[in-house]
Amino acid sequence: xxxxxxxxxxxxxxxxxxxxxxxxxxxxxxxxxxxxxxxxxxxxxxxxxxxxxxxxxxxxxxxxxxxxxxxxxxxxxxxxxxxxxxxxxxxxxxxxxxxxxxxxxxxxxxxxxxxxxxxxxxxxxxxxxxxxxxxxxxxxxxxxxxxxxxxxxxxxxxxxxxxxxxxxxxxxxxxxxxxxxxxxxxxxxxxxxxxxxxxxxxxxxxxxxxxxxxxxxxxxxxxxxxxxxxxxxxxxxxxxxxxxxxxxxxxxxxxxxxxxxxxxxxxxxxxxxxxxxxxxxxxxxxxxxxxxxxxxxxxxxxxxxxxxxxxxxxxxxxxxxxxxxxxxxxxxxxxxxxxxxxxxxxxxxxxxxxxxxxxxxxxxxxxxxxxxxxxxxxxxxxxxxxxxxxxxxxxxxxxxxxxxxxx
Amino acid sequence: xxxxxxxxxxxxxxxxxxxxxxxxxxxxxxxxxxxxxxxxxxxxxxxxxxxxxxxxxxxxxxxxxxxxxxxxxxxxxxxxxxxxxxxxxxxxxxxxxxxxxxxxxxxxxxxxxxxxxxxxxxxxxxxxxxxxxxxxxxxxxxxxxxxxxxxxxxxxxxxxxxxxxxxxxxxxxxxxxxxxxxxxxxxxxxxxxxxxxxxxxxxxxxxxxxxxxxxxxxxxxxxxxxxxxxxxxxxxxxxxxxxxxxxxxxxxxxxxxxxxxxxxxxxxxxxxxxxxxxxxxxxxxxxxxxxxxxxxxxxxxxxxxxxxxxxxxxxxxxxxxxxxxxxxxxxxxxxxxxxxxxxxxxxxxxxxxxxxxxxxxxxxxxxxxxxxxxxxxxxxxxxxxxxxxxxxxxxxxxxxxxxxxxx
DNA sequence: GTGCTTAGTTCACAAAATGAACAAAGTTAT
DNA sequence: ATAACTTTGTTCATTTTGTGAACTAAGCAC
Numbered sequence: 001x002x003x004x005x006x007x008x009x010x011x012x013x014x015x016x017x018x019x020x021x022x023x024x025x026x027x028x029x030x031x032x033x034x035x036x037x038x039x040x041x042x043x044x045x046x047x048x049x050x051x052x053x054x055x056x057x058x059x060x061x062x063x064x065x066x067x068x069x070x071x072x073x074x075x076x077x078x079x080x081x082x083x084x085x086x087x088x089x090x091x092x093x094x095x096x097x098x099x100x101x102x103x104x105x106x107x108x109x110x111x112x113x114x115x116x117x118x119x120x121x122x123x124x125x126x127x128x129x130x131x132x133x134x135x136x137x138x139x140x141x142x143x144x145x146x147x148x149x150x151x152x153x154x155x156x157x158x159x160x161x162x163x164x165x166x167x168x169x170x171x172x173x174x175x176x177x178x179x180x181x182x183x184x185x186x187x188x189x190x191x192x193x194x195x196x197x198x199x200x201x202x203x204x205x206x207x208x209x210x211x212x213x214x215x216x217x218x219x220x221x222x223x224x225x226x227x228x229x230x231x232x233x234x235x236x237x238x239x240x241x242x243x244x245x246x247x248x249x250x251x252x253x254x255x256x257x258x259x260x261x262x263x264x265x266x267x268x269x270x271x272x273x274x275x276x277x278x279x280x281x282x283x284x285x286x287x288x289x290x291x292x293x294x295x296x297x298x299x300x301x302x303x304x305x306x307x308x309x310x311x312x313x314x315x316x317x318x319x320x321x322x323x324x325x326x327x328x329x330x331x332x333x334x335x336x337x338x339x340x341x342x343x344x345x346x347x348x349x350x351x352x353x354x355x356x357x358x359x360x361x362x363x364x365x366x367x368x369x370x371x372x373x374x375x376x377x378x379x380x381x382x383x384x385x386x387x388x389x390x391x392x393x394x395x396x397x398x399x400x401x402x403x404x405x406x407x
Numbered sequence: 408x409x410x411x412x413x414x415x416x417x418x419x420x421x422x423x424x425x426x427x428x429x430x431x432x433x434x435x436x437x438x439x440x441x442x443x444x445x446x447x448x449x450x451x452x453x454x455x456x457x458x459x460x461x462x463x464x465x466x467x468x469x470x471x472x473x474x475x476x477x478x479x480x481x482x483x484x485x486x487x488x489x490x491x492x493x494x495x496x497x498x499x500x501x502x503x504x505x506x507x508x509x510x511x512x513x514x515x516x517x518x519x520x521x522x523x524x525x526x527x528x529x530x531x532x533x534x535x536x537x538x539x540x541x542x543x544x545x546x547x548x549x550x551x552x553x554x555x556x557x558x559x560x561x562x563x564x565x566x567x568x569x570x571x572x573x574x575x576x577x578x579x580x581x582x583x584x585x586x587x588x589x590x591x592x593x594x595x596x597x598x599x600x601x602x603x604x605x606x607x608x609x610x611x612x613x614x615x616x617x618x619x620x621x622x623x624x625x626x627x628x629x630x631x632x633x634x635x636x637x638x639x640x641x642x643x644x645x646x647x648x649x650x651x652x653x654x655x656x657x658x659x660x661x662x663x664x665x666x667x668x669x670x671x672x673x674x675x676x677x678x679x680x681x682x683x684x685x686x687x688x689x690x691x692x693x694x695x696x697x698x699x700x701x702x703x704x705x706x707x708x709x710x711x712x713x714x715x716x717x718x719x720x721x722x723x724x725x726x727x728x729x730x731x732x733x734x735x736x737x738x739x740x741x742x743x744x745x746x747x748x749x750x751x752x753x754x755x756x757x758x759x760x761x762x763x764x765x766x767x768x769x770x771x772x773x774x775x776x777x778x779x780x781x782x783x784x785x786x787x788x789x790x791x792x793x794x795x796x797x798x799x800x801x802x803x804x805x806x807x808x809x810x811x812x813x814x
Numbered sequence: 815g816t817g818c819t820t821a822g823t824t825c826a827c828a829a830a831a832t833g834a835a836c837a838a839a840g841t842t843a844t
Numbered sequence: 845a846t847a848a849c850t851t852t853g854t855t856c857a858t859t860t861t862g863t864g865a866a867c868t869a870a871g872c873a874c
Contacts, residue, residue: 026852026853027852027853028851028852028853031852036831036832037831037832037833038832038833038852038853038854039831039832039833039854039855039856040830040831040832041853042853042854042855043830043831043854045853046854059839062839062840062841062850062851062852063840063841063850063851063852064840064841064842064849064850064851065839065840065841065849065850065851065852066838066839066840066841066850066851066852066853067839067840067851067852068851068852068853069852069853150774159774160772160773160774160777162772208640209637209639209640209644221740223740223741225632225633225637226632226633226635226637228633230616230632230633230637230741231742232616232741232742232743232775233615233616233742233743233744233778233779234742234774234775234777234778235742236742236772236774236775237616237740237741237742238740238742239739239740239742239772239775240739240740242739242772243735243736243739243740244732244735244736244770254772256770325651326736328650328651329650329651329733329736329737330736330740332646332647332649332650333628333630333644333645333646333647333650333737333740333741334630334637334639334644334740334741335638335639335640335641335642335643335644335645335646336639336640337640363651363663365643365646365649365661366567367557367566367567367641367643368639368641368643368646370567370641371640371641372640433821433822434821434822435820435821435822438821438822443862443863444862444863444864445821445822445823445863445864446823446824446825446862446863446864447861447862447863448822449822449823449824450823450862452822453823466870469819469820469821469870469871469872470819470820470821470871471818471819471820471871471872471873472818472819472820472821472870472871472872473819473820473821473822473869473870473871473872474820474821474870474871475820475821475822476821476822
């Protein structure tokens, strides 16, 4: 069971809840939101200011009378750490208690290494950031870890992760607790966290039902249902990369044939590009490869698309169509109002998006697509780190009666 | 906006919540559940008894001391009506305020008729049941309506229903309000209600994430996520019947090609059976058809399966495999812990179930199927009517602060 | 019966929330 | 400038709400 780090009584929790909607609030804001009497608001605000959770900032603008005395969350209460671990890179951010990033660092990582090593390196990176910020270890209130695999959220461990099978059951929470004993540690799947980031800081703000689709080396999905992350029974909900699109397709790393991931994700696109060059279908790509030591990258295919290279366009459109066909099924099933596309491959630009949209519209029920919007995530590559910070902050200040805030 | 019929203060709502877990409770039960003091429990119980929401029943068994004075919900507060409207039949049940059915009636119905006529007939049926029970119109507290199509739940109207396009935007709520002005009316999709029934009275009790799949003339799904019905953005979530299984398949009534429903539901099975007879592949089926005026029914194929008829088995297995293939994708995506199969076709018995299970296990990620259970709904054909009654009762006695109980 | 256990009530008291009066700090019209 | 009004926030006596502890009620076990 996760131990909650900072317990709030229900009145304090109510104020924190207001703070999650408006970042700077007056006593009158709390009055309106909570339905409390002026007297109670006054008293509770004094109490929470005394405890140091809130601090006063400069007065707001007058609405025709006395200026409101604005307050915000006390950013100096401590720091939170967000770790966004991808298949090939890791990003670590140090943020204040409001979630504003004050220090960050990214570097390549290899999840095929043992978990001890990778998380050990994360620990070093955190310590480095703390040092830069001049911050003590016991000032770290919480650490959030996003990992590229299925997570048993309540236990905080990976379960049967295809990318790094050896990490199964590695005790991530206690590993970080060793170095940061005062910190509270949460672990979640990286795509869930991207969805959370989008729902807090992106266009999914206030959206109840949406999907976040990450297209990169693999393809993953994050699901929001009724305003909350849907993690499923084993924490592996959203794993759309291994949905079958062609029973006779190539063998996927999961062992099955014709998985979406094996046919439409980064490696498959590269493979198709190389094949096209071999077949002499694209002189442009051939030149690009030759001037890059024989290596083809997604960025190169992307730029070939922009140049109007037919072979590159065909590959991207085919990929988009396969992804769109799968999404069409999921749209019928789940009826989201938005689908956000993110991840490394998403910068292929409009060709990919148009192909996805077209496939979804063609194969979904009209009703399900009536108000459906399919777009790239505008936040970009930071969505994951924002999401993981949001998750930590959600769980950091928690009502004593409801230890697990809805996410 | 739905107007709530009976407002409870938060203390009363708390007690009602206890009642939804245990149907007969003592003051001590409330004490344990609510965390209130003995004094408050005593006082609140007296108040709620005075209001008539609870009534005392005979004492419970002693736990080694004084026998607890048990209470239950006052069944005589009034009546609720559940209407389960299928494509070809309608069932109306009259239940007391606890949800115990006291009168019920079923008859054929035709949703191709105008909505006025069908719901008018429902009204007559309700009035008949009220008469039988000796109950006045103003004793009807609530009416729940389950309809076979996508429902905008908050407005209580059908949206683009494929089966009965003319019913779109028919004001079901106000139609019943005309005859039953005191009643509170909720409308929902029939499969959502079957899922709700399963989650309240079936094996899905306490299950957070599950799917209910109805196989009949069409194929539909009801989704539970985080313990609540997931209705989606347009109320059409769960529409798995029109997921594409074969791009070159037959044209579905929705206009697309190769929908699951067009290939694996009742009519497709009948069609395949007729084809098999034409091809001379099944003497048994041929005899059956001849002795039934040339008509082939699902029940006949079912019994042919039991007799071991190869052609019938092949048809059922193929249908199960297609359904299973689609479910495999949804299992990867949604990661439910249970899938319940119900509806008219589900009595095809184990051959269908085995084929579905095999296809799901073969195509889903091992992690997603680790604790997955796929079974027929044991409640059987009553699950819909139980679900609709549960929905009405959920919305009938509502906390003043939270008008919309989670479902 | 006697002592123990569970169930439920009563009531004096304590804690929590409120309304109304009041204070503070503005804006606007004259 | 200043009087009148607005919005914001505090204080405090009063009311409302909830509690602990003592008490009644009713059973069980020996």
